Amino acid sequence: MFQTSRPRGDSPVSIIGAGIAGAWHALLLADAGRSVTLHERSDAAMTESTSHWAGGMLAPWCEAEGAEPVISRLGIRSLDLWRQHFPKTPFNGSLVVAHPRDRADFERFARMTSGHRRLDAQGVRELEPSLEGRFREGLFYPDEGHVEPRRVLPQLHDAITRAGGAIRFGSDAEATDLDGLVIDCRGLAARDRAPGLRGVKGEMIIIETSEVELARPVRLIHPRWPLYVIPRGDGRFMLGATSIEAEDTGVSVRSALELLGAAYVVHPAFGEARIVELGAGLRPAFPDNLPRIRIEQERITVNGLYRHGFLLAPALAELTLAYLSRGEIDNEVMQCA
Numbered sequence: 001m002f003q004t005s006r007p008r009g010d011s012p013v014s015i016i017g018a019g020i021a022g023a024w025h026a027l028l029l030a031d032a033g034r035s036v037t038l039h040e041r042s043d044a045a046m047t048e049s050t051s052h053w054a055g056g057m058l059a060p061w062c063e064a065e066g067a068e069p070v071i072s073r074l075g076i077r078s079l080d081l082w083r084q085h086f087p088k089t090p091f092n093g094s095l096v097v098a099h100p101r102d103r104a105d106f107e108r109f110a111r112m113t114s115g116h117r118r119l120d121a122q123g124v125r126e127l128e129p130s131l132e133g134r135f136r137e138g139l140f141y142p143d144e145g146h147v148e149p150r151r152v153l154p155q156l157h158d159a160i161t162r163a164g165g166a167i168r169f170g171s172d173a174e175a176t177d178l179d180g181l182v183i184d185c186r187g188l189a190a191r192d193r194a195p196g197l198r199g200v201k202g203e204m205i206i207i208e209t210s211e212v213e214l215a216r217p218v219r220l221i222h223p224r225w226p227l228y229v230i231p232r233g234d235g236r237f238m239l240g241a242t243s244i245e246a247e248d249t250g251v252s253v254r255s256a257l258e259l260l261g262a263a264y265v266v267h268p269a270f271g272e273a274r275i276v277e278l279g280a281g282l283r284p285a286f287p288d289n290l291p292r293i294r295i296e297q298e299r300i301t302v303n304g305l306y307r308h309g310f311l312l313a314p315a316l317a318e319l320t321l322a323y324l325s326r327g328e329i330d331n332e333v334m335q336c337a
């Protein structure tokens with residue numbers, strides 16, 4: 001880290017975009033006593049945001065299988081911030097299992113990641129009784145957590161208001177119309193300012209059944225995508241997620257078959273579940289799939305959270321605050337124009 005000159009500490013801050021990046025920025029800045037207004041062009045349901053479609057896994061150790069070390073570093077810091085600001089966040093860990101034919105990939109996953117314990121069939125059963133007899137072994141990552149994006153975004157928005165920040169839904173903001181410091185958290189809509197930004201499609205399905213109970217996300221090793229089943233409460237489960245270089249938001253038959261097939265491998269009773277919803281979100285990503293905080297005078301752009309928005313947003317917001325308060329620059333994610 002090094003230090004640089006920065007916008008005045010008492011200038012008002014406008015944040016554009018109330019998805020997971022903008023919401024965490026607004027919360028930490030309002031908590032720090034800054035005058036914050038968060039602008040969101042859609043309504044409070046946030047159905048236009050990528051964040052609405054996310055799994056909400058807070059899994060820095062599992063993600064290390066395919067991501068750079070900076071994702072784990074920031075992700076592990078974010079877990080502390082989730083705990084601190086939302087003490088009820090479930091930290092029940094994550095369970096990784098595999099179909100016997102994918103055993104080699106399971107071993108590779110174990111080698112590429114840390115922070116796990118190996119479980120035998122009995123260990124899997126003790127952790128998730130519904131999975132009794134389903135898997136001979138598993139990997140348990142005890143310190144990971146998960147949030148329900150559609151519940152936690154409104155909670156974040158409430159927390160911002162309680163901390164003294166203002167939120168304007170239905171406000172299609174333009175940075176040049178706003179006074180003071182602007183933090184641009186528009187996700188994929190920020191392409192005009194973020195060259196190379198692209199959308200990576202993630203398809204998901206929500207199903208409902210009372211036949212299976214899970215206490216934590218269960219990841220199924222899959223040769224193409226990290227597929228998972230996340231308990232959402234009230235008998236609902238999210239099945240996710242594909243990762244496709246495409247920018248439409250349709251769900252293909254092939255993807256639906258793969259997602260539903262994964263659930264069926266985890267537990268055949270999912271075969272009787274009711275399909276509640278199919279949908280897709282576009283993950284905002286730079287060519288290297290790493291996040292960036294770009295600093296230009298009175299404008300800061302936070303983007304490229306890719307498949308790690310819920311995992312990274314608290315730590316990124318903390319870095320932005322450290323820059324504004326003390327001029328600190330994190331060389332791995334910050335760029336100064």
Ligand SMILES: Cc1cc2nc3c(=O)[nH]c(=O)nc-3n(C[C@H](O)[C@H](O)[C@H](O)COP(=O)(O)OP(=O)(O)OC[C@H]3O[C@@H](n4cnc5c(N)ncnc54)[C@H](O)[C@@H]3O)c2cc1C
Pocket residue numbers: 016017018019020021022039040041042046048049050051052053054055056057058171172173174185186187188189201202203204240241242280281282283284303304305306307308309310311312
């Ligand atoms: C299927 C799927 C599963 C995922 N699972 C996980 C997971 O388990 N864990 C994890 O950490 N991440 C996950 N992700 C990734 C995560 O969803 C993204 O990284 C994150 O949502 C990006 O957040 P964001 O705030 O940058 O963008 P967004 O959530 O898209 O928010 C940007 C907001 O800006 C608003 N906006 C745009 N332009 C304007 C304007 N001019 N004025 C006002 N508002 C504007 C938009 O309406 C939008 O609400 C998943 C993604 C998908 C698609």
